[in-house]
Amino acid sequence: MEAFDPKVVCFSCDFGWGYVSGHEALAPRMENWIPVTCSSKVDSVFILEAFEKGADGVLILGCPEGRCHFEDGNFRTEKKVYLLQEVLQAYGIEKERLRMVLSNDSGGERIPELVGEMKQALIKLGPIKKG
Numbered sequence: 302m303e304a305f306d307p308k309v310v311c312f313s314c315d316f317g318w319g320y321v322s323g324h325e326a327l328a329p330r331m332e333n334w335i336p337v338t339c340s341s342k343v344d345s346v347f348i349l350e351a352f353e354k355g356a357d358g359v360l361i362l363g364c365p366e367g368r369c370h371f372e373d374g375n376f377r378t379e380k381k382v383y384l385l386q387e388v389l390q391a392y393g394i395e396k397e398r399l400r401m402v403l404s405n406d407s408g409g410e411r412i413p414e415l416v417g418e419m420k421q422a423l424i425k426l427g428p429i430k431k432g
Contacts (some may be wrong), residue, residue, distance in 0.1 A: 306359035307331060307423035309370055309416050312343045314375070317364035319409025330413055340364070340401070341374030348385055348399065358423045360416060361401040368405070393428055 310333045313319060321335065333356070340363030351359050353373055361382060363375035385398035392401060402415060 302327060305424055305428055307420050307425070308355055309358045309360055309363065309419050309430075310335065310351040310356045310415050311360045312337050312340065313362035313409075313412060314338075314340045314364055315407035316370045317368070318362045319406065325414070331416070334412070334416075339369065339371045339374040340378040341369075341371060343378060343381075345381055345385055352389075352398075352429070353395065357426075357429060358398045358400070358419050360419050361399075362412065362415065363401060363403050365405055371389050371394070390404070394429055397422060397426065398429070423426065 311331065312313050312335045315336050315338055340361055341360055348359050348361075361378060363378055364370065366375065369375040383398055384403045386399050389399060398421060404411075406412065
């Protein structure tokens, strides 16, 4: 049997994640990485499309609580993630497949690490059961 290699789509806020090292330095090390102006710019449709197009998990990286450059963008995204987790569960998809981390890493060094951690969690869950 072939080993399960989960596909993770990662959206990260430009202001809190990787702005010092820049996209050019991070992009070669990342698959399915989508930098956004603010985590609030990650529309629910984008998240659901990621799953529809084969993602096993979606990771959103936003600024720390109270430190969003767009006032409350990260707070709105947290609410969106919570609601989408409930929707996913209603369709038999584990809510752990959608995760949000509120922190910052201006050099972007933790992004591959967090994606790797999510991949490990997804390996334990296994592929999404299509039915």
